[in-house]
Amino acid sequence: MTITPPAGPSASPTSAGPGRGRSRGGASALSVFEALESEVRSYCRGWPTVFDRAQGARLTDEDGRTYLDFFAGAGSLNYGHNNPVLKRALLDYLERDGITHGLDMATTAKRTFLEVFHDLVLRPRELPYKVMFPGPTGTNAVEAALKLARKVKGRESIVSFTNAFHGMSLGSLAVTGNAFKRAGAGIPLVHGTPMPFDNYLDGQVPDFLWFERLLEDSGSGLNQPAAVIVETVQGEGGVNVARPEWLRALADLCRRRDMLLIVDDIQMGCGRTGAFFSFEEAGIVPDIVTVSKSISGYGLPMSLCLFKPELDAWGPGEHNGTFRGNNPAFVTATAALGAYWADSALERHTLARGEQVEQALxxxxxxxxxxxxxxxxxxxxxxxEFAEKERAARICRRAFELGLLLETSGPQSEVVKLLPPLTVTSGELDEGLRTLARAVRETATA
Structure with missing residues (x-):
């Protein structure tokens, strides 16, 4: 198995400067976006250039400037851009007129994915999950998980955690912590109750003391929850890492108090933390798991809602979606599983590269x-993160100028977030970390 696909062209300090709205045919390269696209656009403001091609861990803009990508499609490109193994499988499928749109019809592409996912992911981990294909995005999977938990338990309340992020649709926003994102709903977000995430109180209060007290006190005002939803690492919330013992204690609490445990593995799954599922390190088996982003491997929309068989209380068509059968995504997902999860090579590679990042940081x-x-x-x-919260945004701006794509995270965008492809080489990682170090130095206040 080959971990790293062919690398793209190298960036160098002598590359052309960032394409900040350069002239093209007498008009600003960015003018059409500014004129026609909604003000809601986001990433393009921090990276003001027009991207044209991508391969591996690099993107190239229309002026030929190459950028090292430590963003990876917000975690949707764990295997890099245009991974050649996945691309070949997709092109072969399209060239033979394979089914593109199939709703939830039985197709050969879906059957092959289910068989390979079972054989390479579920069975080796002794996970008994049924597989549900909701709509193709992460928030679709979360909505399905919340709906199923409420249906099974016959209760409305869901417990989430401080600084959580679970998506931008209304149900997902109700269990999201970020005030800015929640405000966009425009209506009350109800039936969700936040609890402190691991170390939110700086270790001054025993884990789950408050949660347990509310559950046992009939005067607390907390309705008995149907489920608890948690991220093992809060990516958008500021890269907050839950300890394995905290996750085990949470799983035990859910079991004792008759609450379902939902793990949102949308960004941290598919190998981002090493193992395929981020909860494996803690040795827990959630009742429900949501997966999206890199499950297709190629940036194609796809999501899964996994749950224990005894929870499969759905009636036919009770939860559906026009694009829940994205067959090209099944094809690339199957190729990714076969190329990267038939053995433990990618997991070892990810953990080794993680140690490289940690030493640099x-x-x-x-x-x-x-x-x-x-x-x-x-x-x-x-x-x-730095004491000066605005520093993170300055670092990311300077990194872009130096040819490195980084994003911020956290409730005040105070954290510089590193999310390179899992297939990044040691040399690419070293290059990006040196660029980060330079950006840090050059943004220091006098």
Whole structure:
């Protein structure tokens, strides 16, 4: 098995500068986006250039400027851009006129995916899950999980955690912590109750003391929850990492109090933390798991809602969606599983690259200890934070100017988030980390 697909062209300090709205045919390259696209656009503001091609861990804009990608489609491109193994499988399928749109009809592409997913992912981990294909995005999977939990338990309340992010549709927003995102709903977000995430109270209060007390007190005002939804690593919330013992205690609490445990593995699954599922390290078996982003492997929309067989209370068509049968995504997902999850090579590679990132961040933090620099992460998701919260945005802007794509995360965009493809090479990772270190140095306040 080959971990790393062919690398793209190298960036160099002498490459042409960022394409900040350059002239093309007498008009600004970005003018059509500014004129016609909604003000809701986001990433294009931080990276003001027009991208044209991508391969592996690199993107190239229309002016030929190459950028190293430590964003990976917000975690949707764990195997890199245009992975050649996945691309070949997709092209072969399309060239033979394979089914593209199939709703939930039985197709050969879906059958093959289910068989390979069972054989390479579920069976080796002794996970008994049924597989549901909701709509093709992560928030669709979360909505299905919440709906199923409420249907099974006959209760409305869901418990989530501080700084959680579960999606932008109304049900997902109700269990999301970010005030800015929640405000966009325009209506009350109900039937969700937040509890402190691991270390939210800086270790001053025993784990789940407040949660347990509310559950046992009939005067607390907390309705008995149907389920608890949690991320093992809160990516959008600031790269907050839950300890394995905290997750085990949460699973035990759910079992004792008759609540279903939902793990949202949309960004941290598919190998992001090392193992295929991010909860494997804790040794727990959630009742429901949501998966999306990199499950297709190629950036094609696809999501899964996995649950224990005894929870399969759906009636035919009770939850559906026009695009729940994205057959090209089944094809690339199957190819990704066969190429990267038939053995443990990718997991070992991810953990080794994670140690490389941690060593670089340790050096950066030692050099910036006076600025309150600290880091956290697992596998190939890491966060870097400074006492001055605005520093993260400056670092990401400077990194873009130097040819590196990074995003911020956290409730105040105070964390520099590193999310490179899992297939990144040691050399590419070293290049990006050196660029990050330079951006940190050049954004220090006097």
């Amino acid at each position: 340790l050096t950066i933090c030692d050099e910036n200890s006076a600025d309150g620099a600290h880091y956290r992460g697992r596998g190939l998701v890491w966060g870097l």
